[in-house]
Amino acid sequence: MLSVKALFTEYPNDQGQIVKAAQNVTFDVPEGKLFTLLGPSGCGKTTTLRSIAGLEKPKSGEITVAGRTVYSSAGNVFVQPNQRAFGMVFQSYAIWPHMNVFKNAAFPLEVGSKKYSKKDIEQRVMRVLAAVGLDHLADREATKLSGGQQQRLALARALVMEPKLLLLDEPLSNLDAKLRERMRFELKRMQRELGLTTIYVTHDQSEALALSHEIAVMREGQIIQIGSPRDIYERPNSKFVADFVGLTNFVEATVLAPENNEGGYRVESSLGQLSVVSLEALRPGEQVLISIRPEDVELCENRPDGTNVIHGTVDFKVFLGEYLDFQVKFGDRSLLARVHPSLKTPVGEGIYACLNPEKCIAIRDDVALKKAA
Ligand SMILES: Nc1ncnc2c1ncn2[C@@H]1O[C@H](COP(=O)(O)OP(=O)(O)O)[C@@H](O)[C@H]1O
Ligand SMILES: [Mg+2]
The missing domain is CATH 2.40.50.100 (RNA polymerase II/Efflux pump adaptor protein, barrel-sandwich hybrid domain)
Structure with a gap:
């Protein structure tokens, strides 16, 4: 479904040096699976995710999604981020405070290039709100939601466009420990039930073990090992x-x-x-x-x-x-x-x-x- 081949993404830093943020990153994610990029802060997880989203322009490599090449240095292809139609939730998700829950979730449909009828919007929004368990709160002001509910609303907003690919960058890291654990289960249930192909970024190993079909452990811009949670835990290939x-x-x-x-x-x-x-x-x-x-x-x-x-x-x-x-x-x-x-x-x-x-x-x-x- 998603294939990333020999991806290199670099940044110039303040001293004019080159930061090799993603180096030769290669992996495949089958349809409906949750794939995690795991590693310490600064190892290149966000860079890899943003490169897939089209928010960074890689130096070289190839990215294909469902058979469509969205980036290829050899083929000189770069599909604009809004044309890739991926759903995204970042660490610092933004809820629009002056809108209610329904309006927040409907926003991507209303501003998108595709026009939806009022009835169509109503149906789609209520479906995703039901999926994240917020349908009974559709009229509530977004600011009156708890942290976990806001998190679910951010997810609903990412899902409303029915993305082929869901990209999640440390989506639970702003929550307290108890809530984080509960959301972990809910996220897993939803991902499995809806069969959403998902790339998940985290530095939290227990989160990665609990959620993933497969994990790529990253260090200094490179993938060190790819395997199932059990493989990674029971058969580590390195210190x-x-x-x-x-x-x-x-x-x-x-x-x-x-x-x-x-x-x-x-x-x-x-x-x-x-x-x-x-x-x-x-x-x-x-x-x-x-x-x-x-x-x-x-x-x-x-x-x-x-x-x-x-x-x-x-x-x-x-x-x-x-x-x-x-x-x-x-x-x-x-x-x-x-x-x-x-x-x-x-x-x-x-x-x-x-x-x-x-x-x-x-x-x-x-x-x-x-x-x-
Ligand atoms: N916009 C940027 N400009 C310069 N350097 C960056 C930029 N974004 C990230 N980096 C650097 O690239 C490396 C990888 O960062 P990042 O992908 O954010 O890591 P992670 O998400 O794993 O914490 C780090 O050394 C970081 O400082
Ligand atoms: Mg990051």
Whole structure:
């Protein structure tokens, strides 16, 4: 449905230097899917989105939507933003304060180049207001809506033109934590129900994991990894991705030998010898980092069966309600373990950790940088 190929967008900065905001950005989004650009502030998410919208003129690349080329440097194509007919919601969405809810949602239809009859406008507006759950508030002044309702109104306004593509730039970031979580579910439900092909921009990893069919993790203008939320979380391809998407333990290690034909390796680490998995082929002697998520460090008081069993001492504990964080020392290094609160081992006691080899992910520290070179 949407295809972005080798997109480069640059800006001159105040010092006359060139900021490479989007570099060789390439991805495809199938019809009806929600695709997220995730990364820290300044990594080029907004630039990529604005390039798709036609609000920035890229240096090179190609963008096609539903078979129509809207930008191509090779073909010298640049379709004006208002001719692309995409729906957009930005971080700082503007609600027109002097208009009621209905008028706000109807605005794009009234000012657009296409003329709609009064009845047509009425039907379209009430349909999108119903979709975002605001139909019963159509006559209310927009300023008398709560934050979440204003957010939904901004969405309704983006949807009223029935866009082929919906572009959302951190649309929930102005909301407080509770509301943000609720809106996340509503947004997901609506996107799935209406089957809207959507590009979603956020720096919030939990938002990305919760909403997306696919995620592209960006860093310094480049996409570092593309995958399903589960892939990105369970099979990060670099230290950057493992670190940015959720909490993890990193353990330095040296590769000893392959262990099976499914990407298994034996490594020597600061925790002793471990069995691990790798996405890429590794050579004996290579230095790697092992990423182990806190919820994958299984703790038990009695020695468990299995591989990767190590013995340590409980260093400290933090009670977090639905789970407990244990810091466990193994020699001079420690691991964070996230466990069920039923585990009551006191601080200072010995404890076993069992590390499922499938959850011990070997990462070459230089993957991200290598791709950038
Ligand atoms: N209009 C602009 N002029 C100059 N530099 C810009 C402009 N917009 C963005 N940048 C720079 O481009 C880089 C990427 O910015 P942006 O796409 O806004 O990142 P993100 O949305 O991921 O926070 C940053 O270094 C930013 O400072
Ligand atoms: Mg941004």
